[in-house]
Amino acid sequence: MVVLEDLVETVEEAVGGKTPLNIIGGKTKAAFANPVAPSSDDIDVTGFRGVIDYAPSEMMLRARAGTSIEEINALLASEGQMLGFEPASFGGASTLGGTVATSWAGARRPWGGNVRDAVLGVGLISVAGGYNEFGGQVMKNVAGFDVARLICGSWGALGVIADVSLRTLPVPEREMTLVQPMNRDDALSAMLGWSNKGLPVSGQAWHDGCLYVRLAGTDKGVDAASSQVGGDATTDGPWQSLAECTLFIDAEQIWRLSVAPASRQPLAEAAALDWGGARRWLVDPPFDPRSRYPDVQSYLVRDRSGRGINRSPPLSSYLARLHRNLKQHFDPPGLFNPGRLYDDL
Amino acid sequence: MDAEFFRQLRVICGDNVVTDDARRRVFESDGLTMKRQSPGVVVLPETLAELRAVVALCHEHGVPLVPRGAGTGLSGGALPLASGVLLVMSKFNRVLEIDAENRLARVEPGVTNLSISEAVRDLGLYYAPDPSSQVACTIGGNVAENSGGVHCLKYGLTVNNVRQLKVVSPEGEIYMVGSDALDNPGFDLLALLHGSEGLLGIVVEITVALLPKAESTRVVMAGFDAVEAAANCVADIIASNILPAGLEMMDQPSIRAAEAFVSAGYPTEAAALLLCELDGTAGDVEAMLTRLTACLERNQATKIEIAVDAGHRERLWQGRKATFPAVGRLSPDYYCMDGTIPRRHLAAVLGRIAELSREYGLGVANVFHAGDGNLHPLILYDGSEPEQVARAEAFGADILELSIEVGGTITGEHGVGVEKIDQMCLQFTPETLSVFHGIKTAFDAEGILNPGKAVPTLNRCAEFGAMHVHRGEDRFPHLERF
Ligand SMILES: Cc1cc2nc3c(=O)[nH]c(=O)nc-3n(C[C@H](O)[C@H](O)[C@H](O)COP(=O)(O)OP(=O)(O)OC[C@H]3O[C@@H](n4cnc5c(N)ncnc54)[C@H](O)[C@@H]3O)c2cc1C
Numbered sequence: 046m047v048v049l050e051d052l053v054e055t056v057e058e059a060v061g062g063k064t065p066l067n068i069i070g071g072k073t074k075a076a077f078a079n080p081v082a083p084s085s086d087d088i089d090v091t092g093f094r095g096v097i098d099y100a101p102s103e104m105m106l107r108a109r110a111g112t113s114i115e116e117i118n119a120l121l122a123s124e125g126q127m128l129g130f131e132p133a134s135f136g137g138a139s140t141l142g143g144t145v146a147t148s149w150a151g152a153r154r155p156w157g158g159n160v161r162d163a164v165l166g167v168g169l170i171s172v173a174g175g176y177n178e179f180g181g182q183v184m185k186n187v188a189g190f191d192v193a194r195l196i197c198g199s200w201g202a203l204g205v206i207a208d209v210s211l212r213t214l215p216v217p218e219r220e221m222t223l224v225q226p227m228n229r230d231d232a233l234s235a236m237l238g239w240s241n242k243g244l245p246v247s248g249q250a251w252h253d254g255c256l257y258v259r260l261a262g263t264d265k266g267v268d269a270a271s272s273q274v275g276g277d278a279t280t281d282g283p284w285q286s287l288a289e290c291t292l293f294i295d296a297e298q299i300w301r302l303s304v305a306p307a308s309r310q311p312l313a314e315a316a317a318l319d320w321g322g323a324r325r326w327l328v329d330p331p332f333d334p335r336s337r338y339p340d341v342q343s344y345l346v347r348d349r350s351g352r353g354i355n356r357s358p359p360l361s362s363y364l365a366r367l368h369r370n371l372k373q374h375f376d377p378p379g380l381f382n383p384g385r386l387y388d389d390l
Numbered sequence: 391m392d393a394e395f396f397r398q399l400r401v402i403c404g405d406n407v408v409t410d411d412a413r414r415r416v417f418e419s420d421g422l423t424m425k426r427q428s429p430g431v432v433v434l435p436e437t438l439a440e441l442r443a444v445v446a447l448c449h450e451h452g453v454p455l456v457p458r459g460a461g462t463g464l465s466g467g468a469l470p471l472a473s474g475v476l477l478v479m480s481k482f483n484r485v486l487e488i489d490a491e492n493r494l495a496r497v498e499p500g501v502t503n504l505s506i507s508e509a510v511r512d513l514g515l516y517y518a519p520d521p522s523s524q525v526a527c528t529i530g531g532n533v534a535e536n537s538g539g540v541h542c543l544k545y546g547l548t549v550n551n552v553r554q555l556k557v558v559s560p561e562g563e564i565y566m567v568g569s570d571a572l573d574n575p576g577f578d579l580l581a582l583l584h585g586s587e588g589l590l591g592i593v594v595e596i597t598v599a600l601l602p603k604a605e606s607t608r609v610v611m612a613g614f615d616a617v618e619a620a621a622n623c624v625a626d627i628i629a630s631n632i633l634p635a636g637l638e639m640m641d642q643p644s645i646r647a648a649e650a651f652v653s654a655g656y657p658t659e660a661a662a663l664l665l666c667e668l669d670g671t672a673g674d675v676e677a678m679l680t681r682l683t684a685c686l687e688r689n690q691a692t693k694i695e696i697a698v699d700a701g702h703r704e705r706l707w708q709g710r711k712a713t714f715p716a717v718g719r720l721s722p723d724y725y726c727m728d729g730t731i732p733r734r735h736l737a738a739v740l741g742r743i744a745e746l747s748r749e750y751g752l753g754v755a756n757v758f759h760a761g762d763g764n765l766h767p768l769i770l771y772d773g774s775e776p777e778q779v780a781r782a783e784a785f786g787a788d789i790l791e792l793s794i795e796v797g798g799t800i801t802g803e804h805g806v807g808v809e810k811i812d813q814m815c816l817q818f819t820p821e822t823l824s825v826f827h828g829i830k831t832a833f834d835a836e837g838i839l840n841p842g843k844a845v846p847t848l849n850r851c852a853e854f855g856a857m858h859v860h861r862g863e864d865r866f867p868h869l870e871r872f
Contacts, residue, residue, distance in 0.1 A: 102629040103732055103763075125631045154572060161578050162550050173828065174821035183730040184762035185547065185802035187536045187585040188810070188817055189845065190829045194549070194581030203577065215631030218677070237491060243602035245671055265673030303573035307491035323572045342571055357575040363565035367832060368576055374828030386576065 047092035070143030110142025129157030148198035225276030429470030446562030459531030465807030499530025536585030613660030637761030654709025729793030
């Protein structure tokens, strides 16, 4: 069993020896980002685990970063609750800390919120100040700058996430996935139509000539909505495979593009759409998505080409400067996950 | 601010530079009227080019800037500086673009909260966060305070409903944060800017997410004989996995004040009242309503009223929304607090507030966002008597400390401003405050944006600590520790 002091000590030793650290959780998402500089020592957070506090009537769960998503999901389910952003468990290996650091949300994201929308507080070990708590355990809190949310998606560049407090949500009484054959364009229009009409949707994806719609709500609500959506009930929606990037097994490159849902760019080239149209998947595109769609955020989540393309889309020069300034404060010697997010972070 | 500075300001903004005493004094306070300071100069830029030039000029001359929206803030965030510029955003008041397909609206910061929903009403859409001040407060102020409202239990605060900001840096440079998509790379600067109280950048454009109006909405009012019963009922509703769109509670002084003011049909003999709104598809709402009424009954609600139509719904909400002005009629002034606590301490904290009210000899009315544990005790006092002002402030400070004691926070939605700056020293360690200072430096190295607000210096905390006489280590020993 790892205790907080162990983690703090490892960080202090790294600071003393100026050794970069590669922060390790369940290793389920490392392949989706740039490799950390090879000279780094590993700091394994998976041993720092366990739920610290869970109060269903407060809609709040606080757990150590190494706690598996699977354990959290099971505990919440036993009380009829869940996390709104639908974290993927990656076969049980995925940890809470890794999920928050990578901001890795699942199929429910457009309706249930992003990872940061559920984050209420974090305990962070940084070079600048050892272990500190930011945010808290209550639903609303505007005291101090919102560091708890700032670190969501930081891929470890600002410090080691030691614990996280999250807001929970009730599990819908019923959830069902409907599938129907449809072409891409019609599928996108249908998705937009239902989302914009306020149907109780918790997942919308298009893949391989089929539109998948997941409905969530009370029995009555889901029944009423399913007759509007149509199609056949299935237990085989692509929700997990998209969240875990396992849909395109043989692909050399997989790109994930984040767009406004109604966007036409890209559409015809997309191998799959999800998040109600707000996410487009490109598989081995014969072009560079970043040059073809310069206004779109294109994430390279798999790259077996060996060309060393940066996985995160580039930042504007002003944002890059703010990132460097923040890094300079949280981690002046640049020890945490160097290169993971960008070369100069 | 020398003559040359004023000359250049006039070159940039012409008549929109206010220097005469009487007109400057209009801006001497925001919603926290206890604190007043006439601004050195007031500037109301009309275009982005003007605004950037003003900011750049201030940067060059080392003159501090205080941004101001509508001035409804309750923590003194827009309190002017005697030797600084008050940058009033009211002329940036246009809705720039409505994108119904993507459910987005791009607006200028001086647009009022309510007018966004009004602009998209015909499309069947609305903007969810609805502070009670929504007719007056601006979306720029909402971003700076990360404002909430009665519907944020289900739909979140401002930070959960904004997609993109256009920001002017303290040097006058423009940058964008976020996008019209859902994912953005890097650190979540969009979240960081929310609630930053004008200390990190000046927000000049906001893209908000819009929601489709729910097919069905039901409002239920329930009266209780004891505050404790109402508090337990709130916990039971949440534990029953009902997620109301809004869940508000009022105590007897608030109920009576509101009833006398707008005749909402509230039970004036009740010790506490809950207002619960359910929304969603018709099927979902019907099913939840059945569960909700069962929950109210098993928690001994003495009166349950389910609104039958939109007019009835409106009337029930009217009382809650009018509580602040209604309480304002009871007393020359009131002081609105904003702590958030873990809900399980609700009854104990309300009990302690009642005790403090007797100790300080000042009345208090409670109205709050019960679903998320955000309390708004309204302390009644007379602002024309300095001694009462001091007592009200001391009472308020005790409530803030009580919120920290039980594991909560000094502010749920109104911000720290100048009001709660000393209590920041109690809620945060010096190390944590240093992280905040680092963030400020990362964005505004010279410290020209709204200096002296939101985050105390370590020196200030040291002075406050020396002054702050603790009445024993454990201030509230009867309360369970979090
Ligand atoms: C009767 C009443 C009821 C209220 N109810 C609620 C409620 O239910 N929920 C809630 O959350 N609040 C509530 N408030 C508080 C207040 O309305 C909110 O904090 C609101 O967001 C402030 O908006 P404003 O435009 O008045 O901002 P101001 O008061 O002018 O400014 C607030 C802060 O924002 C900064 N600022 C303003 N514009 C910008 C900009 N463009 N860029 C950068 N910084 C900027 C200012 O410097 C200041 O720090 C209430 C206030 C009153 C008087």
